[in-house]
Amino acid sequence: MTHFSNILRACVAVAAFAAAGCSTPVSNGAEQVYDRDQRFPISVQPRMMTLRLLYNGQPSLDENASGQIARFARDYLSYGSGSIAVAPPSGNAAAADLVVNELLDGGVSRNQIMVGAANAPGPSDDIRITFIRYVAESPACGDWSESLTHTASNTRPANFGCATQRNVAAMIADPRDLLSPDNSGQADAQRRITVLDKYRKGEPTPATTTDAQTAIIANVGQ
Numbered sequence: 001m002t003h004f005s006n007i008l009r010a011c012v013a014v015a016a017f018a019a020a021g022c023s024t025p026v027s028n029g030a031e032q033v034y035d036r037d038q039r040f041p042i043s044v045q046p047r048m049m050t051l052r053l054l055y056n057g058q059p060s061l062d063e064n065a066s067g068q069i070a071r072f073a074r075d076y077l078s079y080g081s082g083s084i085a086v087a088p089p090s091g092n093a094a095a096a097d098l099v100v101n102e103l104l105d106g107g108v109s110r111n112q113i114m115v116g117a118a119n120a121p122g123p124s125d126d127i128r129i130t131f132i133r134y135v136a137e138s139p140a141c142g143d144w145s146e147s148l149t150h151t152a153s154n155t156r157p158a159n160f161g162c163a164t165q166r167n168v169a170a171m172i173a174d175p176r177d178l179l180s181p182d183n184s185g186q187a188d189a190q191r192r193i194t195v196l197d198k199y200r201k202g203e204p205t206p207a208t209t210t211d212a213q214t215a216i217i218a219n220v221g222q
Helices: 002-022 063-079 093-105 162-171 189-201 211-218
Strands: 043-054 080-087 113-115 126-137
Touching: 043 063, 063 080, 063 093, 063 126, 080 093, 093 113, 093 126, 126 162
Parallel strands: 080 113
Antiparallel strands: 043 126, 080 126
């Protein structure tokens, strides 16, 4: 009987030890405060975009140069910040006039174009066109320092959230929106007056829907 009691006490001790081990809290505190924006922050940095064109004193630009300027102008209108600068060869203002005309044809306003001398070293016979573009960047992914097959701690892997942040940085149309929101457009004052007049008269304020529009809405999915 004493031998059986000793065995029973030993089993109880082992069971208690195992239960204590299972009751140890997992190390998942980091998950509760996980913030991918802080772990993989997206930074917005200015980048100088430059187009260089050779100029040998010709009276006009060839089609290749005109095409490059047109593409550069589209990029500026879509992503540029501030003015677009034109730096002609030293002592040759005629080259700047040629570029300015091409930029105007590409939709750039004259007050957005700044003509001046080059402030960076380069060939003496080139035309340089520059503007500032903001780009969004995030830390590089690929941290495989831990084994994903061992998850006893129930914590997220080192790379968790990195791909999402890099995709957001790559897809955002205008990184400047991450710095400050774009200005709202002007309110439609005429529409506001119309709605107020109808409200004062007790008339329905929604816009009138024509029979054709009603038919189109009713036929959706057919």
